[in-house]
Amino acid sequence: MVKLETLISLAKRRGFIFQSSEIYGGLNGCWDFGPLGVELLRNLKEIWWKSMTYREDIEGIDASILMHPKVWEASGHVAQFTDPMIDNKISKARYRADNLIEEYIERLRNKNKTELANEIEAKLSSASKPSDYYDIIVEYKIPDPVSGTTEWTEVRYFNLMFKTFIGAVEDASSVVYLRPETAQGIYVNFKNVLETARQKIPFGIAQIGKAFRNEINTKNFLFRTREFEQMEMQYFVKPGTENEWFDYWMNERYEWYLSLGFKKETLRFKVHEKLAHYANRAVDIEYLFPFGWGEIEGIHSRTDYDLRNHQEYSGKKLEYFDPTTNERYIPYVVETSGGVTRTAMALLCNAYDEDMAPTEKGDLEKRTVLRFDPRFAPIKVAVFPLVNKDGMPELALKIYKDVQKHFKAMYDDSGAIGRRYRRQDEIGTPFCITVDGQSLADNTVTIRDRDTMKQIRINVDNIITYLKDNLII
Numbered sequence: 001m002v003k004l005e006t007l008i009s010l011a012k013r014r015g016f017i018f019q020s021s022e023i024y025g026g027l028n029g030c031w032d033f034g035p036l037g038v039e040l041l042r043n044l045k046e047i048w049w050k051s052m053t054y055r056e057d058i059e060g061i062d063a064s065i066l067m068h069p070k071v072w073e074a075s076g077h078v079a080q081f082t083d084p085m086i087d088n089k090i091s092k093a094r095y096r097a098d099n100l101i102e103e104y105i106e107r108l109r110n111k112n113k114t115e116l117a118n119e120i121e122a123k124l125s126s127a128s129k130p131s132d133y134y135d136i137i138v139e140y141k142i143p144d145p146v147s148g149t150t151e152w153t154e155v156r157y158f159n160l161m162f163k164t165f166i167g168a169v170e171d172a173s174s175v176v177y178l179r180p181e182t183a184q185g186i187y188v189n190f191k192n193v194l195e196t197a198r199q200k201i202p203f204g205i206a207q208i209g210k211a212f213r214n215e216i217n218t219k220n221f222l223f224r225t226r227e228f229e230q231m232e233m234q235y236f237v238k239p240g241t242e243n244e245w246f247d248y249w250m251n252e253r254y255e256w257y258l259s260l261g262f263k264k265e266t267l268r269f270k271v272h273e274k275l276a277h278y279a280n281r282a283v284d285i286e287y288l289f290p291f292g293w294g295e296i297e298g299i300h301s302r303t304d305y306d307l308r309n310h311q312e313y314s315g316k317k318l319e320y321f322d323p324t325t326n327e328r329y330i331p332y333v334v335e336t337s338g339g340v341t342r343t344a345m346a347l348l349c350n351a352y353d354e355d356m357a358p359t360e361k362g363d364l365e366k367r368t369v370l371r372f373d374p375r376f377a378p379i380k381v382a383v384f385p386l387v388n389k390d391g392m393p394e395l396a397l398k399i400y401k402d403v404q405k406h407f408k409a410m411y412d413d414s415g416a417i418g419r420r421y422r423r424q425d426e427i428g429t430p431f432c433i434t435v436d437g438q439s440l441a442d443n444t445v446t447i448r449d450r451d452t453m454k455q456i457r458i459n460v461d462n463i464i465t466y467l468k469d470n471l472i473i
């Protein structure tokens with residue numbers, strides 16, 4: 001498994017991901033996607049969008065990030081979207097209290113102190129008030145990982161929503177929030193979509209968009225950031241059928257991750273014992289990251305919690321009338337909530353590989369290769385002239401321009417051919433086309449496969465067909 005530092009370094013060096021505002025020293029918890037990263041993100045979003053909305057029972061929307069502040073009162077986020085926070089008095093380091101305890105449990109397990117780890121875990125699972133977390137930290141003398149000391153402040157709750165103001169006056173009446181989840185934009189549009197798209201229950205609404213959380217600790221590269229993207233779908237069902245739909249969506253979403261090329265042994269379900277304020281059943285799909293298992297998608301049975309509260313707070317009816325049974329009810333919701341940026345990181349981890357490749361002299365050298373499913377590869381094909389003379393650049397440029405009309409392509413004429421292959425392997429380009437001396441004579445080129453490193457020779461007129469056959473799944 002690739003080390004996180006190796007991945008971060010490759011991501012920066014090759015233009016996938018940069019630190020936000022890097023020239024000013026960076027902004028914690030925010031990342032910028034470079035020329036290759038943005039392609040990866042767009043590919044992922046496109047594949048999700050097609051799989052979720054190119055079906056008769058799901059519609060897409062794109063709601064605004066800023067919403068009426070009452071939305072967040074109704075959703076429970078103003079009162080309950082909080083994490084327990086604790087500060088170490090010596091190091092001044094700030095932690096999420098539950099994470100501090102979890103990491104301590106993990107350390108105990110690594111030292112085979114299973115009994116003690118289980119005992120603390122049992123207490124953690126029933127903790128709900130700030131004092132519960134504080135008591136665990138004090139009772140078990142959990143030290144600060146930075147200073148090793150146990151001098152802690154009290155635990156207090158911290159709301160994760162970013163607050164700002166709308167308009168010129170900065171007072172309580174102008175407060176708005178950056179959305180911490182895209183889901184609420186869907187709930188407040190439930191009636192609009194139901195009526196305009198003439199849908200019938202069960203049906204879903206999908207959305208991809210930015211979300212913001214003022215996380216206490218950001219960590220592990222793209223895993224926990226303050227600005228991120230979500231791909232969420234809310235499926236509206238008849239009350240009483242939610243369990244069956246929950247099972248359906250659990251299976252659909254798991255299969256979807258497998259279809260992206262994730263291996264079974266790197267995916268698992270984790271059933272929630274502690275439920276969010278809106279859920280009566282929840283499960284995470286977790287991926288085995290270099291730092292351990294981590295959630296990439298949550299599937300939540302949200303009952304009628306959100307629609308009922310929006311109906312109450314807005315005074316607008318959000319019921320569904322079933323014309324076949326003449327019943328009127330507020331639908332229940334099964335939500336699938338994936339992270340775009342988190343999944344992009346999982347895709348990078350999954351694709352990373354190292355092997356041995358032949359050099360031009362015939363010996364072997366270590367190569368780094370991103371074995372992306374071709375659908376995710378930022379660049380689908382690279383075109384090279386073997387040397388910069390004898391008409392090769394002219395033909396190579398012509399091929400590049402033709403290919404670019406169909407696929408994101410790259411032209412590279414600098415350095416030894418072996419180095420050029422290595423550069424493309426490192427960013428996961430599935431195919432490299434080389435124009436050589438023979439090309440001018442018989443209108444053929446070589447096409448090299450990233451994974452097998454084998455080359456075949458094909459006629460220039462067949463390039464697009466070949467690429468279409470091998471890149472479009």
Ligand code: GAP
Pocket residue numbers: 180181182183213215222223224225226227228229230232295296297298335337338339340341342343
């Ligand atoms: N609407 C429900 C919801 O937002 P969540 O489990 O809090 O549920 C869903 O988030 C997904 O959003 C997570 O599985 C993860 O992929 C992504 N996500 C959440 N917080 C994140 C963060 N701070 N940084 C990156 N991705 C995050």
